[in-house]
Amino acid sequence: MAIPKKGSRLITMxxxxxRWRVRRKPTYCQGNSWGPMTFAVELADASGRVLLVSLPCSRPDAWWGERTMALRPVLVAAFIRTALRHGWTPRQAGNAFELALTDEDLTELMNGQPPAYSVPFMRR
Known part of the structure; x- marks a missing residue:
């Protein structure tokens, strides 16, 4: 499985x-805030295992006013380091490596500060 280049961003660590990418449009479950915000990461220059990261919040474009957070490159880098520590080998072929993060994991990655969630204005 490869990540489409269009809409993806590069990060060097x-x-x-x-290469990392958030899905362009939410799935039906993500739009209803039933599913977590997810994004995928892979090596930019070679094929291998894809990393799928699930965050304990909704997407910012969810249809209901649930808590969300902005996905910044510094967080993506921290998530990649966490996945590498947990055994993700990006150059190895195989199924996607799934990393589901909790609120406690995010607090630890942000140097002890709780995540800054926001609740968007409800759309009608």
């Missing part, structure tokens, strides 16, 4: 270039 420790000399390795990764």
């Amino acid at each position: 420790d000399g390795t270039v990764y």
Whole structure:
């Protein structure tokens, strides 16, 4: 499985270039805030295992006013480091490596500060 290049962003960590992407439109479950915000990461220059990260919040474009957070490159880098520590080998072929993060994981990754969630205005 490969990530489409269109709409993806590159991030370089420790000399390795990764490509990451959030799905362009929410799935029906994500739009209703029934599913978590997810994004995918892979090596930019080679094929291998894709990393699928699930966050404990809704997407910012969810249809209902649930808590959301902005996905910034510094957070993506922290999530990649966490996945590598948990055994993700991006150059190895195989099924996607899934990393489901909790609120406690986010607090730890943000140096002890709780995540800054926001609740968007409800759309009608």
